[in-house]
Amino acid sequence: MSPTTSRRGRRRAPTRLERAAGRAAALQRPRVVLALLLLLALTCVMLLDGYLRAEVGGDQRVRTGASSDEVPDEILEGGPILTFPGGRATTLSVPDRTIVLTFDDGPDPTWTPKVLEILREHDVPGTFFLVGSMVSRYPDIVEDLVEQGNEVGVHTFTHVDLSYQSASRVTREMEQTQLALAGAAGITTTLFRAPYSAKADAVDDYGWQVYRQLGQDGYTSVFIDTDSEDWKQPGVSEIVEGATPEDGEGASVLFHDSGGDRAQTIEALPEYIERMKAKGYTFTTVSGAMAGQQPAAVPAADGADGGGADGGGAGAGGSLQAAHRPATGVTLYEGKALVAAVAVAEWTVPALSAGLVVVGVAVMGRFALMPVLARRHHRQRNGRRFSWGPPVTRPVSVVVPAYNEKECIENTLRSLAASTHPIEIVVVDDGSTDGTADLAESLGLPNVRVIRQPNAGKPAALNNGIRSARYDIVVMMDGDTVFEPDTVGRLVQPFADPGVGAVAGNAKVGNRRTLIGAWQHIEYVMGFNLDRRMYDVLRCMPTIPGAIGAFRREAVLGAGGMSDDTLAEDTDITIALHRAGWRVVYEEHARAWTEAPRSLRQLWSQRYRWSYGTMQALWKHRGSLTDRGPSGRFGRVGMPLVVLFQVVTPVFAPLIDVFTVYSMLFVDFTAALLAWLAVLGVQVVCAAYAFRLDREKYRYLLMMPLQQLAYRQMMYLVLIHSCVTALTGGRLRWQKLKRTGEVGMPTATR
Template sequence: MRHLLPVLFLVALFAMLMLRGYVHSEVLADHRVRPPAPTGQVPAEILAGGPVIDVRDQAAPKALSIPDHQLVLTFDDGPDPLWTPKVLDALKRYKAHGVFFVTGAMASRHPDLVERMVREGHEIGLHTFNHPDLSFRSTSRIDWELSSSQLAIAGAAGIRTSLFRPPYSSFSGALDNRTWPVTQYIGSRGYITAFNNTDSEDWKRPGVDAIIKRATPTGTEGSIVLMHDSGGDRSQTVAALERFLPQMKARGYRFANLTEALGAPSAHTPVTGSELWQGRAFVAAVSVSEHTTDVLVVALAAIGVLVFARFGLMLLLSFAHARKVRRPGFSWGPPITEPVSVLVPAYNERECIANTVRSLMASDHPIEVIVIDDGSTDGTADLVDALGQPGVRVVRQPNSGKPAALNNGIRHARHEIVVMMDGDTVFEPSTVRELVQPFGDMRVGAVAGNAKVGNRDSLIGAWQHIEYVMGFNLDRRMYDLLRCMPTIPGAVGAFRRQALERVGGMSEDTLAEDTDITMAMHRDGWRVVYAERARAWTEAPESVQQLWSQRYRWSYGTMQAIWKHRRALVERGPSGRFGRVGLPLVSLFMVLAPLLAPLIDVFLLYGLVFGPTEKTIAAWLGVLAIQAVCAAYAFRLDRERMVHLISLPLQQILYRQLMYVVLLQSWITALTGGRLRWQKLRRTGTVAAPGLPSPRSAEDRRPVA
């Protein structure tokens, strides 16, 4: 179920965006207009007749005219949320009725205006769904345009209509051999087609006087007047109505609906049953998609601010951090030369443990090594014993979990400074020495090292290499200066024993014991710093499933740790400082921002499908360029080869989505009160630190007798 919920959420979100694009898209709309064609196939009585064409009886087509002293005001392309209400207000003020030829797309987006039109006695006509020239369309596409529009007005006002006006139409005398077959087909579907014989040309915005002049018929003849309530600035149309309506009423004209003027039954037919509910469901879905998109736009703006703020902070503060620790004569205090204890918790680490221990034996700092075998079933402890390395002890315990193993190791440690690492990690000879030097400052309680991906030759490994260098180590430089380092990596970290004892040691309350202990250190008043030269090489997951398991645990554990230490927000002293600085930053940059980051790619896809394509691509490439600059700077600080950045664009497209789904699943697990178990990852033991012998041969891996 926990895997299904994120998928269902993503499917629903995608459906909402597609529906929104469907009713908004300028890409789906076809604005081609066919040039005039010969008129030989159009009956003469149609060309010379009135503006209303009734070909429901195909054998006897009729062209109907509007009686004298009758004006039918028609408004195309709406409803528009700004101008349609003003048009309706003007009509209501002068007790006039009109016909609104709505597009299905606009009617589905503004159903309240369609409902108001019907409620105030106006007639509704169809103007297609996406406003194409139907002479380019097949009969199946025409049927879709009609049915989709009827669905929209059924959901909005509970009616069907028999009135239709084709887009880009003018007078009935302009029908030709291309448009007449369309009119015939529309009639066969039960519609009356209403053209016009008085065009105000308000779409040109020629001025109020010009609109009134062009909308005024000659003498007392009846007329269908074409105006627009959407499609641009209609202020001149509204102003013209305020003068036109009283003027024409004073001349004895009546403003009626089309069917009233023709003495015909109403064009509206109430809908009931499934047709009504389908319409309501469609309009409701459009409304949800509109609001969803609005929320996503706000979220995209938020993630934009977060991304740029984070990049700016990272670049500025990491530069300051590098200058600080690399300036000549910098030191944390007196050099740390006394021996330290290195704890290696191990559970079924046979493939890696020998390489780990050998790397520690090459250390240029005096150490004792304690391997805590947490109930391994693959002979891990026996393999360590068989190595026969001096200064290496094995502590065996029943399987109790990593925090318990580390606490057991602390009890057996002989020295004040305790280094912790994972059983699949290897150290460089200088790692321990570099890692413990910050303890020369007595205010430092813990030190985070520089974890690096050793198996970076695969595509997933290369992506994680970028993430480690840019997303973790560049962050740590920033958090170091802000004094709110969120996590000491389990692969390479060191602690002052006194600090560990004061906070109660490693806790089993969360699945991210490294984040939990780091936050506890901050709250107890200790400084937590970053030692960039203390490099450790770890084996990152090599498959998507293993990566998913690891990041799911990390994400969920981080949320647990934030929740556990939430009281820091209201406490005083060091705890309060961390709570009001560190917790918000961790929540924003490690929980909220990754959850929203894929919106960049979602809107990339949306823009590619629905437009504007060029601006969308340019914006996405701009964000990628900023990320590339930050990544290149991080690689330069870590003295890494830039060649691995070749995979950065693909990482942003694919890897980010995986991390998003993982984080979403973590949120769902947390909100539903689910429990997550520690999941052991399969290791290969192929990682070695630079300058050390390559991993052991297959012969070394044989079971110990």
């Protein structure tokens, strides 16, 4: 029978709760999508940042001693410039008394600008072979470099040795670098220098395949004649001497403007330029050298001057070099998008790193604080001399709000009927359509009253029950919860202290045999009950659980009753009692067994309501921050702790997992795994202590690693979803979860 079909088969109007639930579901779908998109965006940013830092894939040669049998002798014995005009491999040498000054591994924010300043002062051009990931991170430097009249070439995107990569990886490295150049300076280039390359005679069979592939794509590969070996930092004089060609020969000379401390390079470069000029050398670019040897080999782009071989072409605002091509169309826009994405990553990752430090300190501080205060609470409340006062033996009222609880209500009421403490049971049927009220009345249990009301929501049902209660102490419980015989008697003993206005009981997961149930069982024992012990000691308990809580009737009515302003009426009333000056405590021995959600969808719905409702309650009571006297203790202590531990820390806690995955992929897998295991170990220790205090079986702790990998991630998404709803001004009404009634009498569940 459908929810909107009566027993006689006629259609009926949906209840207020059903209408609200339908509207809420329709409104929340876009917010769920937005929450998932935010997490996906964060993941993409982290992956992009890791890739940019060249920590993916091999960054060194993985084979040595490769042969050169397939490489033509004229290539091995030829000049440093390799072209493929008409598909035929050809090498060119730099003209005599000409220097092609090349720089590898940049751009670098520290050293490249200094190199450019030296070139500008000496009116000398350079050819810079740039790493694409660095180009995308420092686009302004590349733009200045090109505008100054220097030439650029591709040095791959991640500085990987292409000799041992697949053809698709080679293509990807080149295309990504070209996109970075397009986004940074609006150009692409035809020049290429392979990482870890040297002179042409060092080309092996693996590298030759790459050079041929790129040659067919129109690239000119550039080797070196002379190596300054500045990367070894041998000293200024040694760098200058190493970069000087012999007997007036032309040379393609290698320097570096990145990849380490380049102070010696910066000091040696002006001395080297002046020395070469004094010997009658001129400086040019790769394109200039090619034009001097074979003017028709590589035609210049429109408006390019080819750089020349007369030492000029380095002035600011120089024309486009022959190797450069203006980036247009899709390439230009994709390049700008890449640079923009990298800028976001460059800002986001450091910010997240700082946030991770804060979150890490908060999380570890909480783990250190909870066991200490929980132990203090346990020893204090279980000491032989501890007493709340004279035993509380007077009857109490138990209010059970119920909406479509026919599967559970019988177990609930029968467990209450077995109570060893005198009670009256007030069942408030909130417009149920499944015969809950009829079933409750048909049981014929003593001291049970059933009050029927039109569907108005849980807070209204609770207020109706409180007003109808005969006694001054009111116990509230959910319609799917089962009490042990001594639960009520234990729960009300703290009211012997006249300052106690409410008592939180120990809620247990009754259906813990399923995987989801077991995960929630761990969460209840560790995350909820250990927290309540801590908050009790600090006298700032934030929530009396709806499954089991007791209140002074006068305290609740004095605070205005149960409000429907928020989705977390239990948190709302608890904070209101604090602000009214009442003390709220936790009674660990008063146990209630509740039915936890069985499916991920139901779990999401429940936790979303909880987390969003908590945010609503905190915002509603933000004025507690300025309350004075004993009633202001929650604002001074509880509010900051709840915001930190239940909102801020959980929202940013995913950073720990995100950075763990990031470190495993891009930094050090072993170190990251050990760090994650260490954090897990701390949590297991805390959980084990919580299980000991609650006298629970330790076997459930075996599921904690899987809980951390799966269940906790879902809780992160739920909280992010709640934050998105709060920021977008969304509203959500009280919702009903589908129950099965599988939680029976306590003796059958343990």
